Amino acid sequence: MKAIVFGAGKIARGFIGQLLYLSNYEIVFVDVSKDLVHKLNEDKSYHVHVLGDSSLDNDVTNYKALTFDDEASIAKELVTSDISFVAVGGQNLGSVGKLVASIYNKNGIEEKPFNFITCENWKDAGKALYDSIKQELKKDLHNDFDNYIGINEAVIMRTATQPSEELSEADPTGVWVQNYWYLPVDSKNFKGSIPAIHSMKLIDDFGNFLQQKMYTNNTSNAVIAYNGYLLGYNLIAEATNSPEISKLLDKAYKEINSILIMELNLDPEKQEEFAKKARAKYGDWEIVDRIIRHGKDPLRKLGPEDRLIAPARMAYRYNIYPEIIIDTIAKAIMFDEKSDEAAQKLQEMRKDNGVEYVLQTVSKLNPKEPLYQDVIQRYNELMEKGVEKSYE
Numbered sequence: 001m002k003a004i005v006f007g008a009g010k011i012a013r014g015f016i017g018q019l020l021y022l023s024n025y026e027i028v029f030v031d032v033s034k035d036l037v038h039k040l041n042e043d044k045s046y047h048v049h050v051l052g053d054s055s056l057d058n059d060v061t062n063y064k065a066l067t068f069d070d071e072a073s074i075a076k077e078l079v080t081s082d083i084s085f086v087a088v089g090g091q092n093l094g095s096v097g098k099l100v101a102s103i104y105n106k107n108g109i110e111e112k113p114f115n116f117i118t119c120e121n122w123k124d125a126g127k128a129l130y131d132s133i134k135q136e137l138k139k140d141l142h143n144d145f146d147n148y149i150g151i152n153e154a155v156i157m158r159t160a161t162q163p164s165e166e167l168s169e170a171d172p173t174g175v176w177v178q179n180y181w182y183l184p185v186d187s188k189n190f191k192g193s194i195p196a197i198h199s200m201k202l203i204d205d206f207g208n209f210l211q212q213k214m215y216t217n218n219t220s221n222a223v224i225a226y227n228g229y230l231l232g233y234n235l236i237a238e239a240t241n242s243p244e245i246s247k248l249l250d251k252a253y254k255e256i257n258s259i260l261i262m263e264l265n266l267d268p269e270k271q272e273e274f275a276k277k278a279r280a281k282y283g284d285w286e287i288v289d290r291i292i293r294h295g296k297d298p299l300r301k302l303g304p305e306d307r308l309i310a311p312a313r314m315a316y317r318y319n320i321y322p323e324i325i326i327d328t329i330a331k332a333i334m335f336d337e338k339s340d341e342a343a344q345k346l347q348e349m350r351k352d353n354g355v356e357y358v359l360q361t362v363s364k365l366n367p368k369e370p371l372y373q374d375v376i377q378r379y380n381e382l383m384e385k386g387v388e389k390s391y392e
């Protein structure tokens with residue numbers, strides 16, 4: 001069996017790659033980074049370090065890596081693969097869709113079931129990939145595409161951490177991952193029989209699981225990351241367990257739970273349990289992961305469908321005042337980490353055009369909506385009084 005995996009980053013190598021390896025799959029990684037592709041091919045194996053239990057580590061082998069611009073080789077692998085996974089970052093799904101459509105346009109679509117599984121923290125990731133393929137696909141292939149190709153969403157609960165510089169230098173292609181294995185995939189659009197892949201399970205009542213995960217885990221993770229950054233913490237567990245952020249999290253999870261119970265029609269007890277697990281994960285000292293990674297790419301994280309703006313907007317629909325999310329949006333706008341290009345871009349925007357411009361262009365907020373006004377008010381308060389006051 002063979003799988004083609006778009007992306008060769010932390011989740012692709014550190015989760016999907018390990019599960020496929022354990023399932024005796026041949027793996028083809030496709031990545032835009034030529035250096036990474038070259039290194040993976042040169043080494044012929046990479047190490048997955050399972051945090052807290054090295055007996056579960058693997059040296060993943062039986063793979064090759066291709067660069068994203070090598071369409072001819074990707075085409076050969078795609079049409080001979082049994083399944084595909086995509087872990088490239090939600091904003092890059094469109095480029096994968098375009099490439100896949102181009103391959104199908106040239107090669108046709110075989111009359112046999114084939115599935116893509118998106119592994120992104122991105123609302124409606126499956127739809128984004130589906131739409132981007134369909135948009136470029138020749139009309140006469142549309143029927144075969146809908147009949148034979150399944151585009152499916154997974155929820156990725158395993159964390160694949162950003163290693164320290166020393167660790168990366170010592171093991172450049174190594175990945176350090178949480179000891180968590182379950183890979184739930186929505187069964188709704190799945191075509192054909194279920195492949196035997198370690199820990200992967202097709203779920204019939206998947207529903208809004210991806211949104212529940214994003215707006216519980218990633219929303220609370222943003223509270224931890226942006227506050228942790230301003231408070232000068234280095235590790236996510238340090239910040240989560242700190243007195244200042246613990247206090248905020250008590251409120252944040254209540255806020256998140258009340259919003260999601262209404263919006264997604266969740267069972268309150270189950271959602272509370274789910275949120276408790278998220279908090280425990282971020283407070284777990286075994287998962288050594290840096291605040292900077294969790295805060296990075298604030299332009300994406302301040303987007304209209306992402307972890308902060310989307311649940312805040314939901315809150316207003318139910319007359320819930322999302323105090324902690326508003327505070328976190330204001331603090332995310334202050335994230336000025338030098339090593340993160342997106343953070344630098346955000347800071348330029350903020351300096352040149354003001355916070356109003358950031359909220360209108362990045363978060364797509366309308367100046368008339370209460371969320372816009374409440375964020376600006378909170379931002380101004382923080383600027384006037386100093387952020388340290390917000391922890392008193």
Ligand SMILES: NC(=O)C1=CN([C@@H]2O[C@H](COP(=O)(O)OP(=O)(O)OC[C@H]3O[C@@H](n4cnc5c(N)ncnc54)[C@H](O)[C@@H]3O)[C@@H](O)[C@H]2O)C=CC1
Pocket residue numbers: 006007008009010011012030031032033036068087088089090092095096119120121122156157158159160161
């Ligand atoms: N790292 C984690 O703990 C988790 C990550 N995720 C999600 O998984 C996705 C991937 O995240 P990571 O693996 O952490 O990021 P990463 O940055 O380590 O990996 C992404 C890889 O995709 C490559 N890439 C970008 N555009 C591409 C394209 N068009 N075609 C092929 N490759 C392309 C990049 O060069 C990079 O190697 C994101 O959507 C993230 O939100 C979800 C849960 C946990």
Ligand SMILES: O=P(O)(O)OC[C@H]1O[C@](O)(CO)[C@@H](O)[C@@H]1O
Pocket residue numbers: 121156157158159160217218221293294
């Ligand atoms: O870049 P993103 O979207 O925050 O993705 C990675 C995140 O996903 C998570 O698994 C969320 O549960 C975090 O551990 C990690 O910060």
